[in-house]
Amino acid sequence: MTSQTPVRHIVSLSGGKDSTALAIYLRGRIPDLEYVFCDTGEELPETYEYLAKLEVFLGKEIKKLKARQSFEDMLKARGGFLPSGQVRWCTEYLKIKPFEEYIGDSSCHNYIGIRADELHRKGYISTKPNIIAHYPFIEDDIKKEDVVRILDESGLGLPAYYEWRSRSGCYFCFFQQKNEWLGLLKNHSELYEKAEGYEKENPETGERYTWSQKESLKEMRSPERQKAILEEYEHRRARQQQPKSNLTLVTLFNAEEANEESCLICHL
Ligand code: SF4
Structure with missing residues (x-):
């Protein structure tokens, strides 16, 4: 049996x-x-x-x-x-x-x-x-x-x-928007540094492994880039915004969620 x-x-x-x-x-x-x-x-x-x-x-x-x-x-x-x-x-x-x-x-x-x-x-x-x-x-x-x-x-x-x-997901998740990387830098600078440490560049071939496309975390943390990223984010948000009275934290994240092709097991 x-x-x-x-x-x-x-x-x-x-x-x-x-x-x-x-x-x-x-x-x-x-x-x-x-x-x-x-x-x-x-x-x-x-x-x-x-x-x-x-x-x-x-x-x-x-x-x-x-x-x-x-x-x-x-x-x-x-x-x-x-x-x-x-x-x-x-x-x-x-x-x-x-x-x-x-x-x-x-x-x-x-x-x-x-x-x-x-x-x-x-x-x-x-x-x-x-x-x-x-x-x-x-x-x-x-x-x-x-x-x-x-x-x-x-x-x-x-x-x-x-x-x-x-x-949700790993602190270094590559699905993060650039403004979210800056959020990590502000809220958990040690984790940002850790993520930065995983990025690599081959000086001979110029080949780079970076979390975010076309830009390393080292480049992203420069004051000029931070300013530009935050301005771009504000513009994007302003375009997406509904009348202020209807805004909640959740609605602010609606558009970002809609764009994602991320992993269900990581991000629900
Ligand atoms: S896709 Fe999932 S496992 Fe991979 S970095 Fe993002 S949260 Fe982590």
């Missing part, structure tokens, strides 16, 4: 607002719900703080999964070749593989926090046949304002990094 492995139900958390709201939304609706966060080891301190608060709210452990190798070791093994929007080895090795290894061959229902107002959104998730993806916010027509309400009502609110950054 073979014993059957129970079917698992897992919410994938990124440390962002949507997956956090989903964890809260599903609490009590699905028995034995598990909460999982794939920790790259390169997350923002605010992410860990937010997850710790969520853990208290849920009254249940959030399982932190780590890859077998650190980011630095992986980077060394790739000759310093930084991940990018085109070659996202970080997502595969730091986020998806640890999750798939954790699930193994067991049947798993995986709940993902894409909202009903972002059906256009796509990105990397596991494609293993035993991992079945569910989108409860789409099924239940939960939109951004509902997510904000769920977070407000729980007392958690938005993650603190939303004051200067529009999405």
